[in-house]
Amino acid sequence: MMVLQGVLLVLVVVGGTAVVLTRDPLRQAIVAGVFGLLLGVLFFAFQAPDVALSQIVVGAVALPAMIVLTLAKLAQLRGEPDE
């Protein structure tokens, strides 16, 4: 269990760094979703399944969806073609 928690902690550090280092906002939204999923698995490994569920639904579903929609709107305002 401790090994699993350690591995997940390292993965979360890597994931968080990846979110910061991704510069393109659209890609960043997807990477942030994966990071949210990683955090959920981490909470689960720390025996907090309730928090893990909340984290997954908000961090991996709701947040990226809102960011992607906002980006689509912004791209439209700038007159660029949508992705």
Add this chain to the structure above:
Amino acid sequence: MSRRARNGLFLASAAVFGCLLVWGLLGLPDFGDYRGPYGDLLAQAAVPERHATEVVGATTFDYRGFDTLGEEFILFAAALGALVLLREQRGEEKDEEEEQDHPADRQRRDTSDALRLLGLGLVGPLVVLGIYVVAHGHLTPGGGFQGGVVIASAFVLVHVAGRYLILKQVRPMPLVEITEAGGAAGFVLVGLGGVIAGSAFLFNFLPLGEPGTLLSAGMIPLLNISVGLEVAGAVVLLFSEFLEQWLLRGRGGAA
């Protein structure tokens, strides 16, 4: 300020901050060490007192039900505020063109069949999963909030997999609005039930039932359902409004 001075200032403050952080971290309890009496007490009391096998659910919806009421209305107010802001921009010029070839659909042509099929296949299981998570909020991890978002994400999938016009059909806005408001009101009404039963607000006045069964833990399942309705309604509303915003400009001509 020169670049050199700025770097020096940053390094100095980072060093001080780092020292404070390490100092604070050293004072933390050991890994896995828990000293608070509250969690242990609740873990012992939840099943005998409330017949709820999910201690977290019993805490949030019963022992600390009033906090959850506040949180529910935070979400309600936030969704309401976003809707008011977004709808003002949208104005009254909607519903005039409900034609077949909606701009939103024109842009969907490049959605691959595989994505559509996967999305469609997931809608049903997601709705069932969401209802399951809400209904078992007093038995297993989960509850109204998580289940509500799961249900709402099924509607998002309908948009990803299908067409905007189909989404409009499965998501009549007045019904979603009533669902959201009804969920928020339901929580208060269940709480008032405790007052009517002759005790305090949010007193668990319903029969507690057999621990571990679906109909147990008194009012906790009812509160889970009302929160589930409210959250699902709020997320679907927010998603739809953001989507409308995206379409607003598309109708102008550029798209």
